[in-house]
Amino acid sequence: MNKQLLKYFFFLLLFAFNQSFAKTDELPLNNNVRKRISFNKGWQFHLAYDVSKHPQKLNVTLPHTWNAKDVLLGNTNYKRETGIYEKSFKVKPEWKDKRLFLYFDGANSVASVFVNQHFVTEHKGGYTAFCVEITDFIKTGELNTITVQVSNAFRNDVLPLSGDFNVYGGIHRPVSLLVTSKNCISPLDYASPGVYLTPKDISAASATVNVLSKLSLTDTAKFEVRSEIRDAEQHLVGSATSAIVDNKQCAQTISIRNPHFWNGKTDPYLYSATIKLLKNGQLIDEVKQSLGIRYYKVDADSGFSLNGEYLDLHGVGFHEDVEGKGSAVDTADYNKDMQLIKEIGANALRLTHYPHGQYFYDLCDKNGLVVWSEIPFVGPGGYSGDGYIKSEALEQQVKQVLTEMIRQNYNHPSIFFWGLFNELKLDHDDPVPFLNQLDSLAKKEDSTRLTTCATFLDNDKFNKVTDLIAWNKYYGWYAGEFKQIGIWADKTHSLFPGKPFAVSEYGAGGSPFKHTENDDKPAADSKFHPEEWQTSYHEANWQELSKRSFIWAKFVWALADFGSSIRKEGDAPGINDKGLVTYDRRVKKDAFYFYKANWNNVPMLYITDRRNISRHKPLTTVKVYSTVSNVQLIVNGTALKSASPDQLHIIKWGNIKLKKGLNKIEVRSGSGDNVLEDSCEWTLE
Structure with a gap:
């Protein structure tokens, strides 16, 4: 090797050495890292x-x-x-x-x-x-x-x-x-990450993050835990290094100046926290977690606020199963559901009736959704059976599941509410004493989030158990009329002052393959669930709910049709067809576009009743969901008067005459390169 080459080789070694120690907050890796x-x-x-x-x-x-x-x-x-x-x-x-x-x-x-x-x-x-x-x-x-x-x-x-x-x-x-x-950060603490991040004392000027790390150490060497918090650009914004005194856990406090808030869909900002376990100064294990800093409040009169600003929480509840796959879904399925949720414009989710997969909670963090997560402590609702029996074995299992849900999901900033039960009854063993135990357990495990529940009983025994309460209400589907949802909400607000409440479910069955030109209410337990009634249901219910900001959240039931072996109604057995999209996620029902028009401000035009292609009445109403003004209707090539949407983003043209045979319906808004349009065809028999 000549002198010139040797000199060059030495320079490379020196450069590499300097680079490896240029960042003092980085530790040398070895094959011990998990x-x-x-x-x-x-x-x-x-x-x-x-x-x-x-x-x-x-x-x-x-x-x-x-x-x-x-x-x-x-x-x-x-x-x-x-x-x-x-x-x-x-x-x-x-x-x-x-x-x-x-x-x-x-x-x-x-x-x-x-x-x-x-x-x-x-x-x-x-x-x-x-x-x-x-x-x-x-x-x-x-x-x-x-x-x-x-x-x-x-x-x-x-x-x-x-x-x-x-x-x-x-x-x-x-x-x-x-x-x-x-020696490692323990993965055995109820299958949690082994690290718990708790933002405290949050203000625009500063925030404190308490870091609790669970450890599993097998020898008595010199151990340290180094915790680092980095911003979205990976700049170090806070750290702490502690010698291990207790071989089971390590508690640390990190201060962050001028914290960037996780602010829902507007700005779902995430820090990253890396917790490193060192043995004699050498890195032997590390766990990485996302961190969101936010504060919130729920008030019985003014509803929900995030980081000091009112936020109208509206969204969907949904099951994760998909036709042909059941609950064995993959990341592609989760991504597809998240895209539907984003398209419809929801800002809140009720993940029913059990904790969903970790990947989906990560998606909620990244997309700024406000989440209610619950355990599968589920009553029979309108069916026979028991959701609870006074059994020590069952009660221990319920407590186990609640503890697992909280510890496994503790670090997700998207989660604001822990749901303790859904539609339990009071017919047999009284669940309330045990529910009080559950509520205490949830608060012991996590003092930063609120507890809630979903009930369908107008009984105040459940009202005092959790911090918040919510009702499943189906006025205009199982019984009653659409307008009753508003009457009920006002009465409930008056009867229980100081108790924040939400609507945890409201919805109606609807098939995109069944249609009607009449306004007759279908029987909920029948095979005939026309899409048009589902659409009318949601228009009327949302009109009432949207006017009441004291309701801290409104959750449509449900995002998608889902499997339910007890169901015999609708056009397919074994399916609850209240979804806004079909079980296979291929068809977005008209009601989906109604909420998209009301919750998502992107420019859109959508003709409803489009799948009702076989018509029997020569005079009809053309209804459109729109977020734009000056929409022109064109029927069989003839331009009719323009119109603009009402407060529910609905436009209706009444007494539109159809000709025998094929009719082409078009709507259009804008000009030049900024034209929005939609069309469909109906046949008058």
């Missing part, structure tokens, strides 16, 4: 009733459910039994001195985990995650077999005991393999 490895592929599945020597096994990729198809038959006797999942894998030699954990995002409803035919753990509850350490059961350098027995059979000690939705059996959410050093 790895999170997808464990979704390579599983085999069979139902447990196949007891032959060589049962037929299906190759499956997680998430998976065995109920994706049979629930579509609309029978309540869909398979609620036990399925068996198996996967074999080899442990890498470099993992010999590591700790291994399996992290299940959700297995419905009771899961037993075996490693190399040795029982490791059982978990009850299908909608919260659980984590199990398998280090002591693994053979390094050999093939290891993971077996998971999952049962969705009804049990009176496992939620839900009832409900208007399907309990899809299977490992219906992703699974990961965690590989950590012998």
Whole structure:
């Protein structure tokens, strides 16, 4: 090597050395830092009733459910039994001195985990995650077999005991393999991240973030926890380093000057927090979490405010299942639902009737949605059965699920409300004493969020349990008239002064394949759920609800049709058809566009009743949802008068005459390059 080349090589080494220590807040990495490895592929599945020597096994990729198809038959006797999942894998030699954990995002409803035919753990509850350490059961350098027995059979000690939705059996959410050093930030604290971030003392000038890290340490070396908070541009805005005194946890406080608020859809600003575990100065583990700083208030008279400003909370409740997949949905399904939510203009979500997947909560954080998250403590509503029995085993399981939901989702700034139950009854065992215990538990676990519930009973026993309350009301569908929702709201506001309340559900069934030209109310339990009645329902109910700012939130039921084996009405069995879009997410019903016009300020024109293509009345009304003015109607090429939308963004042209045969209906607004238009065709029989 000549002198010139040697000099150049030395320069490169010096440059690299200087660069590695240029940022003093960065620590040298080594192979001890945790790895999170997808464990979704390579599983085999069979139902447990196949007891032959060589049962037929299906190759499956997680998430998976065995109920994706049979629930579509609309029978309540869909398979609620036990399925068996198996996967074999080899442990890498470099993992010999590591700790291994399996992290299940959700297995419905009771899961037993075996490693190399040795029982490791059982978990009850299908909608919260659980984590199990398998280090002591693994053979390094050999093939290891993971077996998971999952049962969705009804049990009176496992939620839900009832409900208007399907309990899809299977490992219906992703699974990961965690590989950590012998000493780590614990993944075993109710399957939480092991790190809890609590913003306190929030003002425009400053905020304090309390950082609590749960630790799992196996030796007595010198340990430190370094916590760093960075802004969206990855600039360090605060940090703390603490020597470990308590080997189970570490509490720290970090101050942030001039905090940038997480401000809903307007500005869903996220910091990032990285918690690092050091052993003798060397980085051996780290956990990263998003952080949103915000404050809020709910008032019985003035409604909801975020960061000191009133925010009219309006949105949807929804189940995560999709036609043909059940609840075994993937990130593409979650992304599609989020796009629908963004298009409709919702700023709030009620995630029903159970905690949803972690990926979706991340989407809510990033998109600025205000979230109500709840446990599957669900009553029978208008059906027979019990959602609660006074049983110590059940009560312990409910408390477990509530604790898991809160700890696993504690760091999500999008979550504002913990829902404790939905539509419990007072017919049999009185749930109220236990509900008071649940409320106390929620406040002990998280003092920064408010508790709420959804009831359909006009009984004040439930009013005193949670911080907030909400009602499921269906005036104009199951009973009553549209206008009663406003009358009821005013009466409730008067009867319970000081108690903030919301409307947690309101909706009506509607099929985009069933139509009417009449205003006759359909029977809720019939096969005939015309799209037009659903549309009228939402127009009238929203007209009343939108005028009442004291209602702290209004949630449409529901974003999408969903599976419910007990349902026999509508044009398809086994489906609750109150969604604004169809079960497969392919068809947006007219009511979807009504809310889009009212909640989303993007320019739009949409002709309603467009799918009612076969007409029998020569005189009709053309109705349009619009966010723009001066909309012109054109019928069969003839331009009629222009009109502008009312306060509900509706335009109606009455007594429009149709000709025999095919009629083309067009609407148009604007000129030049800024033209909005829509069209459809109707046939007068």
